[in-house]
Amino acid sequence: MEAVMIRYGEIFLKSEPVKRRFISIMTGNISLALEAEGLLHRIETPRGRVLIFGNEPRRIAAIAAKTFGVVDVSVCTVTTADINGIAAAAVEHAEQHLRPGMSFAIRARRSGVEEFNSQELAAAVGSAVLDRIPEATVDLTAPDYEVFVEAREFGGLVYDEKTGGPGGLPYGTQGEVMALLSEGIDSPVASWLMMRRGCLMVHVHMQSGRFGGVDAERNVLQNHARLSRWVPGHPLDLLMVDMEPFFEVITALKEPRYRCILCKRFMLRVASILAAERGAYALVNGDNLGQVASQTLANMVVIAPAASVPVLRPLIGFDKEEVVERARAIGTFEAHPGSIGCTVAPRYPSTAAPAATIAQIEEELDVESLATQAAGTVRRHRAKNGEVEEVR
Ligand code: ATP
Numbered sequence: 001m002e003a004v005m006i007r008y009g010e011i012f013l014k015s016e017p018v019k020r021r022f023i024s025i026m027t028g029n030i031s032l033a034l035e036a037e038g039l040l041h042r043i044e045t046p047r048g049r050v051l052i053f054g055n056e057p058r059r060i061a062a063i064a065a066k067t068f069g070v071v072d073v074s075v076c077t078v079t080t081a082d083i084n085g086i087a088a089a090a091v092e093h094a095e096q097h098l099r100p101g102m103s104f105a106i107r108a109r110r111s112g113v114e115e116f117n118s119q120e121l122a123a124a125v126g127s128a129v130l131d132r133i134p135e136a137t138v139d140l141t142a143p144d145y146e147v148f149v150e151a152r153e154f155g156g157l158v159y160d161e162k163t164g165g166p167g168g169l170p171y172g173t174q175g176e177v178m179a180l181l182s183e184g185i186d187s188p189v190a191s192w193l194m195m196r197r198g199c200l201m202v203h204v205h206m207q208s209g210r211f212g213g214v215d216a217e218r219n220v221l222q223n224h225a226r227l228s229r230w231v232p233g234h235p236l237d238l239l240m241v242d243m244e245p246f247f248e249v250i251t252a253l254k255e256p257r258y259r260c261i262l263c264k265r266f267m268l269r270v271a272s273i274l275a276a277e278r279g280a281y282a283l284v285n286g287d288n289l290g291q292v293a294s295q296t297l298a299n300m301v302v303i304a305p306a307a308s309v310p311v312l313r314p315l316i317g318f319d320k321e322e323v324v325e326r327a328r329a330i331g332t333f334e335a336h337p338g339s340i341g342c343t344v345a346p347r348y349p350s351t352a353a354p355a356a357t358i359a360q361i362e363e364e365l366d367v368e369s370l371a372t373q374a375a376g377t378v379r380r381h382r383a384k385n386g387e388v389e390e391v392r
């Protein structure tokens, strides 16, 4: 019989009750993901292990390996908890991958089994493998091939492959946050990082209307849909706000240099209203120190106070190349975004706007009322398993 074994990282360090709660959220998420693919399965959590049984262990493993909180997964042979049963399964694995001349190691663990210790288990399994493949050699330091064997109360587990997962914490173990999602590359990665850290997510996007590129909406919906694939079975909402009236107002100002600061502050203001309405704890954005004029330290200091909830910036210390790499890995990178440029951004944006000047402009424009109005224009799109639909 085969089973998929799930390994988790930091959850292991939690106290017993917290660990139990996190594991049950994680296995619930894995179940939702498997159900979304129509895969029948059964999850068991014998002490210290999460095992999934089902007819298609390889597909189950591939899906489980995309679940937040999972460090790695292995397709295991499940045996009886005695040396002979474990050794026979290990020999079967070795016969498929261990060629004459190659070196190997048996990595053994034991828990709740008293008849032998892990060294004895490793030695016995190792000699069974050597009996079958005498031209192989043992190398415990840098082997060409490893077989992992575990003897546990409930049985033996034997495997020789590990598929890495995303790590992090199970989705939903932390509170809700609201990520400012754009049509670009950075913000989807920022959202993903916070989801991976266990935050329930809701997206908000500010539409620039005639001031933005014609492909902006398509791209943001695509980002939203792609991110929803990371939390199968969970609905993921995107709130779309109409920012065109605000752009009408700031493009009429004589001084264009501060537009980006005003725009970013406005986005934080509107998002804070929407976050408060839902009880979301914090905002998330894709700010990256020094990347563009609105992300200089001096400007970030002027922009940040427009938010009335904390703003999390998971990409703050990334290099652009690292963000792009991550975007590719998580499937949000779009090589052909089409026309997404902002036409409001001035040619020479201020890199250090004076806070007092900004405050004065905002007062004259009555930005607070504009923000309240904008927050009233929300249209909602709900994504699930990569499909998006507008909801009322
Ligand atoms: P991105 O690739 O995420 O758009 P960027 O490098 O283009 O980032 P900016 O356009 O200055 O940087 O935006 C900084 C952050 O502000 C974005 O990462 C995103 O979180 C948020 N943001 C920008 N534009 C929008 C928008 N139209 N709606 C919602 N949030 C936005």
Ligand code: MG
Residues within 6 Å of the ligand: 182, 183, 184
């Ligand atoms: Mg952008």
